[in-house]
Structure formats: structure tokens, C-alpha cells
Amino acid sequence: xxxxxxxxNLIGNINAGGGGANKNVIIxxxxxxxxxxxxxxxxxxxxxxxxxxxxxxxxxxxxxxxGRFTMTQDSSAPSGFANSTKLACTTADTSIASNEILVxxxxxxxxxxQAFAKGTSDAKPFAVSFYVKGNASATYVCELMDYDNSxxxxxxxxxxxxxxxxxxxxxxxxxxxALDDDNAHSxxxxxxxxxxxxxTSGSLQTTWGALNQANRAVGISSFFDSTDRTFFITGVQLExxxxxxxxxxxxxxxxxxxxxxxxxxxxxxxxxxxxxxxxYTTSQLNCIMHFPVQMRAIPSLDATSGTNYYTAYGANSQTxxxxxxxxxxxxxxxxxxxxxxxxxxxxGSAMRVFANNSSASIAFDAEL
Numbered sequence: 001x002x003x004x005x006x007x008x009n010l011i012g013n014i015n016a017g018g019g020g021a022n023k024n025v026i027i028x029x030x031x032x033x034x035x036x037x038x039x040x041x042x043x044x045x046x047x048x049x050x051x052x053x054x055x056x057x058x059x060x061x062x063x064x065x066x067g068r069f070t071m072t073q074d075s076s077a078p079s080g081f082a083n084s085t086k087l088a089c090t091t092a093d094t095s096i097a098s099n100e101i102l103v104x105x106x107x108x109x110x111x112x113x114q115a116f117a118k119g120t121s122d123a124k125p126f127a128v129s130f131y132v133k134g135n136a137s138a139t140y141v142c143e144l145m146d147y148d149n150s151x152x153x154x155x156x157x158x159x160x161x162x163x164x165x166x167x168x169x170x171x172x173x174x175x176x177x178a179l180d181d182d183n184a185h186s187x188x189x190x191x192x193x194x195x196x197x198x199x200t201s202g203s204l205q206t207t208w209g210a211l212n213q214a215n216r217a218v219g220i221s222s223f224f225d226s227t228d229r230t231f232f233i234t235g236v237q238l239e240x241x242x243x244x245x246x247x248x249x250x251x252x253x254x255x256x257x258x259x260x261x262x263x264x265x266x267x268x269x270x271x272x273x274x275x276x277x278x279x280y281t282t283s284q285l286n287c288i289m290h291f292p293v294q295m296r297a298i299p300s301l302d303a304t305s306g307t308n309y310y311t312a313y314g315a316n317s318q319t320x321x322x323x324x325x326x327x328x329x330x331x332x333x334x335x336x337x338x339x340x341x342x343x344x345x346x347x348g349s350a351m352r353v354f355a356n357n358s359s360a361s362i363a364f365d366a367e368l
Contacts, residue, residue, distance in 0.1 A: 024248040025112055026189065027057045027258045029130070029236035031083040034073040035265040035363070044068040044091070044102070052367060055085045056259040059367075061103040065194065067093035067224030069102075077234050078131045078164035080247075084234035087193070093224040102194035102223055104233070107368040109296070110148060110179040110186030115240050118146070119178030126171040128189065129244035130236040134160040135228050138221035141204070142169055143190040149177030151211040155192075155204050157219050160231065168244040174208040183296050185368040189238055192216065193223035193231060257293050264291050264299070265363040267355040274353040274362060277312060282344045285312055285321070286328065287353045288336050291364065295332040299364035301325065303337075309360040312341065314351035319343045325362060335364060 033056040040053035044062045052059050053071045060071065068091035077084045087104070116124045128142055138160045146152040152174065158167040179186045192199070195217035202214030223229055235247045266289055267274045277287035305324030312319055319341040328336040345351070355362065 023239040025238040026236045031055045031234050033259045038073040041070045063101045065100040084232045087231045089229040096196045098196040098198045100196040104191040108187040123173035123175045124240045125173045127241040127244040128169040132160045133164045133232045135230045141192040141217050145188040148186045154208045262367045268361040272355040277351045277353045279345045279349045286338045290334045295366040297366045299366035301327045302365045303362040309357045311356040312351040312353045315346050315349035
């Protein structure tokens with residue numbers, strides 16, 4: 001995009017009520033943060049629906065398919081970016097049942113979308129942009145979905161080539177259905193990569209309207225058509241305005257803090273410090289963990305368990321934990337967890353608590 005065109009788009013967006021700092025509603029659009037890990041394999045089963053396998057804030061929704069894929073944080077990226085998310089097909093599915101799907105998505109809180117004034121006479125247009133490439137030419141669909149108002153939606157198709165290209169999509173304002181001003185799930189940005197006839201047999205929904213399943217993914221290619229198939233994406237942006245503008249880069253620490261509001265990894269791996277604890281009794285160790293940012297809601301505990309996965313040092317001794325961590329109390333700022341040590345330790349002793357195995361992991365989850 002030329003400088004003149006970029007300036008014209010920015011001015012147009014400012015006139016529409018957008019532009020300026022913090023214009024991008026999408027979190028981690030540059031794919032820089034991956035707290036859960038940089039690679040996840042064997043994805044695609046129904047049980048994977050709703051998972052956040054690698055890159056923070058980006059979820060997958062597979063359904064009713066025998067296709068399988070790997071999802072990774074990848075170093076291949078267009079100029080100005082360091083990372084992308086890569087999906088690679090490992091098991092093809094060329095006999096597509098009518099109810100099959102694969103969607104790559106981000107869920108968004110209503111309170112982060114109020115600038116769009118959706119559902120009012122002052123409703124603003126939506127501008128979506130991202131960079132994509134693949135192993136071959138393909139067509140997929142980007143969908144905006146209003147979860148607060150019976151899944152009203154609007155859809156546009158885009159193409160992928162073997163080179164990095166920037167997709168720029170403009171969606172109209174919607175004067176029907178206001179979005180809730182709260183921290184709950186209100187809106188989805190969906191990328192349709194695979195679908196059966198249940199979602200492809202109609203006409204693509206290019207204006208806002210009531211949910212019509214047959215109109216959601218019309219005309220798309222199938223990500224599962226070959227084990228050669230790949231899909232890369234980065235620079236994802238959703239902003240107020242008539243036209244997409246340049247991607248809003250931000251510092252990694254700012255992106256990480258945004259991600260930690262939804263998911264906070266305390267420790268993962270061997271000899272990783274979790275925090276300070278104490279022996280409540282001779283057979284119960286408590287550990288207090290303060291979150292670096294206030295989480296979106298009171299989170300759930302997400303911890304692996306196994307023999308000697310965790311250890312503690314104190315009272316001139318070292319002891320391992322015999323079972324999984326249990327939740328004692330939690331707010332969206334701090335958590336208290338407890339576990340049983342393998343050996344009796346003097347009650348009241350202060351303990352330093354560590355993850356102690358390559359498979360050990362403890363985190364807190366407040367995802368939408």
C-alpha cells in the first residue's frame with residue numbers, strides 16, 4: 001500500500017470514529033506470545049474444539065472430520081513481523097461429510113468493541129486485515145459473528161497464494177443488535193478453512209443478517225484436501241473504519257500482559273520456580289501465587305500431575321509432591337493451591353516451590 005493510500009485510509013477511519021492508538025481489537029495479532037508452547041500435534045478431533053493449542057488468544061474449532069493437523073508458532077513471516085501461526089495438514093479428509101468444519105478464531109469481549117457502536121444508528125464499519133500464505137492457491141472465508149444477538153453474521157472470502165499477501169476486507173456497519181458492555185464473550189472473528197455442505201450450500205452472507213448456517217463458508221477450499229496443505233497467518237487486525245490501515249505493532253510486554261489477562265503460565269518444565277509456600281500441616285503444603293495482571297474473571301486451575309512433578313525446599317529438607325495441585329481459594333488477582341508432600345515436614349515451615357519435570361506445568365485459565 002502506498003503512503004498516500006495509507007493516509008487516505010487512516011483519514012477515512014478517523015472520520016468514521018476509528019484510527020489512532022489502540023485501534024486493533026485483536027490481541028496477539030502478530031503471533032508473538034505462545035505461553036502454552038510453540039507446537040501442538042494431532043489436532044482435529046471433536047475433543048479439540050475450543051482449544052488454544054499454541055499461540056495465545058487464537059482458538060481452533062474442528063468438528064466431525066477425520067482430518068488432522070499440527071499447529072505451530074512459526075518463524076516464517078512477512079517483512080516487519082517475526083512470527084506467524086502455521087497449520088499443517090497431517091491426515092487428509094477428502095470424503096467430506098455435510099457437518100464437517102475447521103475454524104481458526106479469536107473470541108472478543110463486548111467491552112472491547114463499544115467503539116463500533118453496533119446496534120445503534122451511529123454504527124461504524126469493521127475493517128479486517130491479515131497476512132496469509134500457503135503451499136498452494138486456496139480460497140477461505142473470514143466471518144464476523146455477533147454472539148450476543150443470536151449469532152448475526154457477515155462473511156467475505158479471500159485467497160491464499162504461495163507468497164505472503166495482505167488480505168484487506170471491509171465489512172458494513174450493523175445497526176441491529178447492540179453488544180454487551182462487559183467481560184463476557186460477545187463477538188468472534190472466524191477464519192473458515194474447511195466445511196461440509198451444511199455451511200457451503202447457500203449464498204455467502206456478505207451483509208449483516210440472522211444466522212444462516214448454509215451461508216457461512218460458501219466457496220472455500222478444503223484445508224484437509226492433502227497432507228501437503230499448509231496455512232500461515234499473522235498481522236491479524238480488526239479496527240473501526242471503512243478501510244484497513246497498517247498493522248498496529250506493540251511491545252511484547254504489552255501483548256504478554258493482554259494475554260495473561262486470559263491465561264497465565266506460572267511455571268513449566270524442570271527447576272522452574274512457582275512461588276513461596278508453607279506447611280499448613282505436616283502433610284499439606286500451601287502455595288500462594290499472585291497474577292502479574294488482573295485476570296478477566298476468576299480463573300480455573302490448569303495443572304499437569306505425575307510422580308515427582310513438583311518439589312519444595314525448606315526446613316533443611318527437600319520433598320516432592322505425591323498428587324496433583326488442588327485449589328484452596330482464588331480471586332482474579334491471586335490463587336492459593338495445596339498438595340501433599342512425600343515426606344512429613346514440620347508444620348509452619350516456609351517452603352520454596354518448584355516445577356520439577358519437563359512435563360510439569362501449572363497455569364490459570366480465564367479464557368472466553
